[in-house]
Amino acid sequence: MTSPPPTPPASGRGARQALAEATASFAQVSQTPRLDAELLMAHALGTTRESLLLRHLDDPAPPTFAPFVARRLDHEPIAYITGTRGFWTIELQVGPGALVPRADSEALIEAAVAHFGARAPATILDLGVGPGTLLLAALDQWPGATGLGVDASTTALDMAKGNAARLGMEARARFEPGNWADTIAGQFDLILANPPYIGTGETLPAEVRDHEPASALFAGPDGLDDYRLIAPQLPRLMAPGGVAILEIGSTQAEAVTALLVAQGLSVTLRYDLGNNPRALIAT
Ligand code: GLN
16 A cells, blocks of 8 residues: 655745755855755754754745845855854854854964963954954863954954853953054963955955955955054064964965064964965964
8 A cells, every 4th residue: 555645835845845946046156055055944944954954854945945045146155144153162143244254264273272282371362353253262262261352343343242242251352443453552372363365356256255344355466465564563462472373365375474574473384174274373
């Protein structure tokens, strides 16, 4: 005896069918079309991706899914649509006006962990803190540390403050508007920075170019303008035995090393998981 065919959802398509359709359409805008579709469906259902895959594939597709798909087809980053992105050990709320945390930037935290070993930094400065990415990851890594995040964007600072509060770190994290360290007086054991480093003539994926803040991406014709401003400020900001760890574009190791060496600093290079030069460690 054959079993009856499954009953279709009362209205519209099921999640499984909607996921297949979205995946096919995302092939033109994303290198991870199936993952993107699953993340958006999980968000529309108010659940996790794991729970979607294990338990909800036969649920009806919620009406909020189609608008999310349309936004992704307009190249909007997934993290701006879901409003959240995992980085290192923390989950950050993100949105337009601040750079989406990238896995590549975890190389800076790895470099800091390798540098300090069994020790821990007591004071941390994040120049260009954005939504709080590097600072809050470092504060999660070292629960005894306090930190200061600086950014020229008040939108980014508001996001960072919200993230610090949600992560229960408001007592350990301060935030100040500023143009790099122009108004910062103290010294820090660990200085982190992911400044803008894209050359103004460089082409970026539409996802980045059309949605993320230009002020967090572009830094003059060779992408080095902000390193030229930051490098001279570092020596006075570094506590005795302190370290500054800067993210770089994959072709910039030599040029940025030269800027740091000119300030009397010693520099080593660290690669990211994609094996691209990604961080300079200056002591
Ligand atoms: N890594 C980013 C990108 O290529 C750029 C980040 C930055 O300029 N700091 O999109």
